[in-house]
Amino acid sequence: MSSSGKSPLSRCSPTAVRAVIHAPVMVREVVAVLVTRADGRYVDGTVGDGGHAQAILDATQSSSQLLGLDRDPEALRAAGEALATYGERVHLVQSDFANLADVLPQLGWERVDGILLDLGLRSSALDDAQRGFSFQLDGPLDMRFxxxxxxxxxxxxxxxxxxxxxxxxxxxxxxxxxxxxxxxxxxxxxxxxxxxxxxxxxxxxxxxxxxxxxxxxxxxxxxxxxxxNRELAGLDRALATMPEILGTGGILCVLSYQSQEDRRIKQLRRTPFRDPRTGERFRLIPLEKRPQQALPEEVRRNRRARSARLRAFQRVPETPAS
Ligand SMILES: C[S@@+](CC[C@H](N)C(=O)[O-])C[C@H]1O[C@@H](n2cnc3c(N)ncnc32)[C@H](O)[C@@H]1O
Missing domain, CATH: 1.10.150 (DNA polymerase; domain 1)
Structure with missing residues (x-):
């Protein structure tokens, strides 16, 4: 199922596990801030090759569930293989993460405990000449996710x-x-x-x-x-609607790689929210004042990590003092 109704909601079938191709960035840091409940419901809005998703599933109990979204059907295929051993705990849907609110009802979910966005492109798509993302490889000038x-x-x-x-x-x-x-x-x-x-x-x-x-x-x-891919417009829509999907205490965690994105994410702390279902006023409180960055040893291993900025926010009810 996608927002355009193209691909079916699929559960992973227990087939062979394939090695993850895209080296996920700041995995340990992401899991440390995102996972607040061992039996929680989590969304990986940019599931890619499934590296972060796998770490979230490993850090939680077998009763936890993960919904993985991606616009790229090739990414969903790779994630399906990488996450196959987790069986019914994993749901994969082809969708823009900006349309998360339309996807959740299909799972019967209203709220989630954590949402991860790891913005941009998978290394494996960059390395595929036919996708046209790389200036180093000759291919059709396409670039669509x-x-x-x-x-x-x-x-x-x-x-x-x-x-x-x-x-x-x-x-x-x-x-x-x-x-x-x-x-x-x-x-x-x-x-x-x-x-x-x-x-x-x-x-x-x-x-x-x-x-x-x-x-x-x-x-x-x-x-x-x-x-x-209208990435900034999609991010704006997502940041406006995702906070309402978090339960109280839930975490929104975003890895961004360029300043236009980070500026938008930073603004969340200033935004007052109102839950349309309950009327509750709430805020997103940053877990750290400054964004976390990858440690030098990770940057040495994975060049993509050098520009990563990790920001995490927790949904808390508005109090007169907040
Ligand atoms: C940096 S990669 C994520 C890698 C992933 N965290 C992993 O561990 O393999 C970003 C992924 O998000 C997807 N993507 C980008 N914008 C998206 C959007 N608006 N909605 C859904 N997926 C998106 C891309 O197709 C790509 O697969």
């Missing part, structure tokens, strides 16, 4: 208006001039094909010369991917 939904990057870049293009590049992780990058893309698309990842790389190299460093290419690809 769900290959059956939305507009591929090649079409988006062909049609997007110049000011929006500049805006999305400015909102991305790149520090190079968004105007110069936008000009390079606009000049290229007037004369050349923009079909493959190698076309976008050639376009940036032609327009920016030596400024087209691997760091710049990587950040432009990330900015385009975020626009293709």
């Amino acid at each position: 769900d290959p059956w939904e939305g507009t591929p990057a090649r079409e988006l870049l062909r049609r997007i208006n110049p000011s929006r293009l500049e805006q999305l590049l400015a909102a991305g992780t790149t520090r190079a001039s968004p105007r110069a990058i936008a000009r390079a893309i606009l000049a290229w698309r007037r004369q050349e094909r923009l079909e493959r990842t190698s076309d976008l790389v050639a376009c940036l190299r032609r327009g920016l010369g030596r400024r087209a460093t691997p760091k710049l290419l990587s950040s432009v690809f990330a900015a385009v991917r975020m626009e293709v």
Whole structure:
């Protein structure tokens, strides 16, 4: 089942366990803040290859349950294999995490004890040339998390208006001039094909010369991917609705990798919430003042961990003093 009603709600069948491909970031730290009840109900909104989900299941009793969501059907297949041994404790659904409230009734769940979001892309999708996420691999310029939904990057870049293009590049992780990058893309698309990842790389190299460093290419690809998948808009919707799904004392835990995302997550502590079902006023209290970061030894093992920021919040009733 997805929000668009495409894929069925599936329980893991007890088939062989496969090694997890994506090295999950800050697993120990995530489990330490997220798991408050050994028999709880947990949501992994970005289940990916199932690494964090596996750690949550291992840290809880056999009566705990986990709902794993992902927009990417390939991720759900990988998670299904990795989590097969947990059988009926695991439910996997193809859905945007922003639509969690629509998925829960299918399980008969109203509230959950913890929600995890590990934003962005799986390493295994980045390494698949056919998905078009990597500037280092030649493939179709696609970048959709769900290959059956939305507009591929090649079409988006062909049609997007110049000011929006500049805006999305400015909102991305790149520090190079968004105007110069936008000009390079606009000049290229007037004369050349923009079909493959190698076309976008050639376009940036032609327009920016030596400024087209691997760091710049990587950040432009990330900015385009975020626009293709409307990631910031989805995060905004999720952060507005997920707190209502937590039970009192429940935890929302988010791993983010870029400042646009972290800024939004940080704002949660200032937001007053009101439960639409009970009318209760409540807040999300940050468990730590500053975001946690990966230890140097993890960063040495896993480069993806270097930019990770972990923030966790607990739902507490509003008191006159809070
Ligand atoms: C960094 S990976 C998560 C890896 C996972 N924690 C693990 O241990 O393997 C992020 C995953 O979230 C998925 N994703 C990104 N945005 C999403 C969204 N709005 N809703 C659901 N899944 C999303 C991606 O397809 C990707 O598989």
